[in-house]
Amino acid sequence: MMHTARPKVLVTRQLPESALAPLRAAAELDIWQQPRQIGRAQLLARAADVDGLLCMLTEQIDAELLQRCAGLRVVSTMSVGIDHIDQAAASRRGIAIGHTPGVLVETTADLTFALLLAAARRVVEADRYIRNQCWRDDNRWYPEMLLGRDLHGATLGIIGLGAIGQAVARRAAAFNMRVMGWSRSGREVAGVEAASLNGLLAESDFISVNLALAEETRMLLDRAAFERIKPGAVLVNTARGGIVDELAMCQALRGGRLFAAGIDVFGREPLEPDSELLALPNVVLTPHIGSATRHAREQMASMAVANLVAGLQGRELPHCANPGVYG
Numbered sequence: 001m002m003h004t005a006r007p008k009v010l011v012t013r014q015l016p017e018s019a020l021a022p023l024r025a026a027a028e029l030d031i032w033q034q035p036r037q038i039g040r041a042q043l044l045a046r047a048a049d050v051d052g053l054l055c056m057l058t059e060q061i062d063a064e065l066l067q068r069c070a071g072l073r074v075v076s077t078m079s080v081g082i083d084h085i086d087q088a089a090a091s092r093r094g095i096a097i098g099h100t101p102g103v104l105v106e107t108t109a110d111l112t113f114a115l116l117l118a119a120a121r122r123v124v125e126a127d128r129y130i131r132n133q134c135w136r137d138d139n140r141w142y143p144e145m146l147l148g149r150d151l152h153g154a155t156l157g158i159i160g161l162g163a164i165g166q167a168v169a170r171r172a173a174a175f176n177m178r179v180m181g182w183s184r185s186g187r188e189v190a191g192v193e194a195a196s197l198n199g200l201l202a203e204s205d206f207i208s209v210n211l212a213l214a215e216e217t218r219m220l221l222d223r224a225a226f227e228r229i230k231p232g233a234v235l236v237n238t239a240r241g242g243i244v245d246e247l248a249m250c251q252a253l254r255g256g257r258l259f260a261a262g263i264d265v266f267g268r269e270p271l272e273p274d275s276e277l278l279a280l281p282n283v284v285l286t287p288h289i290g291s292a293t294r295h296a297r298e299q300m301a302s303m304a305v306a307n308l309v310a311g312l313q314g315r316e317l318p319h320c321a322n323p324g325v326y327g
Contacts, residue, residue: 006026007050008030009023009030009050009054010046010047011031012038012056013078014032014033015031015304016298019302019304020301020305022309023305023308037056038059044065048069050072051071051312052072052073052311053072053075054076054308055085056079057081057084060084066086066095067089073312074097074310074312076097076099076304076307077097077100077304078301080099081213082099083212085097094325097321098308098319100299100307100319101319102163105167107295108290111238111290112168113171114262116206119262120206120259122146125281126146149234151206152176153175153178154178154205155179155180155203156168156169156180156206156207156208157200157203157207158179158180158192159200159207159210159211160182162183162187162212164210165183165211168208181194197220201228203230205233207233207236209237209238211239213243221244223248223251225245226245226258234259235258238264238265238290250277253282258282262286264287307319
């Protein structure tokens with residue numbers, strides 16, 4: 001009797017066994033077990049003979065890697081964004097790309113509002129104030145102590161009106177905020193005033209960045225954009241670091257053009273030790289944790305596995321980022 005070899009799959013992070021079970025049934029797995037992320041050399045070596053690859057946004061799936069993987073049929077990333085994958089190179093080779101849209105919408109919107117509140121009300125500064133023993137009997141309360149900004153009744157400008165941007169708008173409604181929005185597609189959303197990007201920047205007390213990173217959006221908020229921002233605004237970015245010019249943002253924070261910022265994503269991750277952001281007291285920093293709840297991450301893992309299994313079995317991926325590979 002002739003036996004067909006089981007497909008081989010590289011998984012670049014340990015995932016919950018409940019999510020991996022369907023993949024174990026369909027393929028031979030090579031799972032990167034180390035607590036640190038897989039290095040480039042290890043990734044190239046271990047991916048060379050695989051049929052499928054389950055990766056994270058931390059791995060660069062570029063033309064060099066794809067060229068070395070002659071038998072690769074499907075790449076499944078445990079992320080919504082695919083800016084770490086060379087989509088054109090994958091499509092030319094007929095490799096389907098799976099991703100995990102939708103599952104982290106509400107979770108990321110929650111973090112967006114957490115950062116809006118923390119930055120506006122100086123929560124992290126207040127925490128440091130107590131921990132550094134600055135709160136004493138002689139200053140235990142006074143009218144000018146740690147004054148922040150009100151969210152309720154203020155104007156929120158949302159840059160990007162996809163699913164996450166719309167979820168942020170729903171939360172803003174509960175704070176009785178006026179909501180303005182801009183998107184590249186000109187999408188109209190109930191309860192959101194359509195605006196030009198310049199108009200949004202000029203009128204918004206709070207600005208939330210919620211759009212995908214693409215060539216058209218890279219450095220969208222550059223030095224000129226920060227010069228148009230309403231003085232005293234609060235900026236939050238839970239999308240991608242490359243959308244915002246970090247040097248220009250730091251200048252705006254230092255000079256008072258921005259009252260504060262809440263940043264979850266950065267141009268380079270992890271943040272470099274000499275980043276000026278680390279020295280600014282009016283910035284709340286989180287390490288790319290927009291989807292970091294147990295429920296969301298388990299769902300993402302299950303979706304990534306489902307995409308991979310479908311591709312290995314010759315079926316269309318449930319969530320394919322390059323559907324053109326199916327003709």
